[in-house]
Amino acid sequence: MPEGATALEIPSDRPVFLTSLSYGGGPPAATAVFLPRETLTVTGPPATISVYVNFVLDPELEHYWRRLAYAYITPPEAPCRADPGPFIRRVFRTLALDLPQNFELLPPEHGADMAVRFRTPDFREAALLRQPFVLDGVTVKLLRDGETPDTIWVSSDYLVHAALRDYPVEQRTEEGIRWNCCRFGYVREIDPACFAAPDLATVRVVLELEHPREIPHELRIDYNEDDGPTSVVPVEIVSVWHHSHSYDANGQYVPLFHPPVAAA
Known part of the structure; x- marks a missing residue:
């Protein structure tokens, strides 16, 4: 967390999972798995969709x-x-x-x-x-997309440091990470170490969003194939704080992560 920030409560009433259509429309990741049909939907009333789109899409x-x-x-x-x-x-x-x-x-x-x-x-x-x-x-x-009645445009009062476990290598680009997370947060930054890590095991991000309860326990990346495999990405909330602690007096965002130190 930023210096001086107060750690806020990590909610327990988070969605079981949210699904994202894979970035770039490529073939399924090598680590994708087939899920039982009964696990593909969540019962309950239809949910509205929060979309965080304040980033530049691939042309x-x-x-x-x-x-x-x-x-x-x-x-x-x-x-x-x-x-x-x-x-x-x-x-x-x-x-x-x-x-x-x-x-x-x-x-x-x-x-x-x-x-x-x-x-x-x-x-x-x-x-x-x-x-x-x-x-x-x-x-x-x-x-148009974004005008539909099930889409909500929201404020962004919270910042969350989240860890995306087992994130597929095939989706591991800045654009892909932003796209796959846009259902539950605007990716303010990505830990650059995740691109250089030899095992590529975890992607760490800072998300700006309306409330941390929007973050699912699992992100499921769908490759748009009927009954095809899905990438299951467990999502851990590391810490939560109010967004005001991450902006300086000029309203500029202050990064949490820093570039990896080069070996001597």
């Missing part, structure tokens, strides 16, 4: 997200919700025939009825500007 990933929109159909009892794809295509052919029709329809996320991937970010923005789409008394509303 290719940023381009991907800027092409996506999430389609919500109302009213809830509309029959087309049982098979929304054909209806969404009919909406565009009827109400926006001048727009490119070569978008892709993907499985829904964020509580949407369907995800729509446009060929370019400009095509997505053009479609958003043409809203609302109303056909046969049914409305299709498109939302």
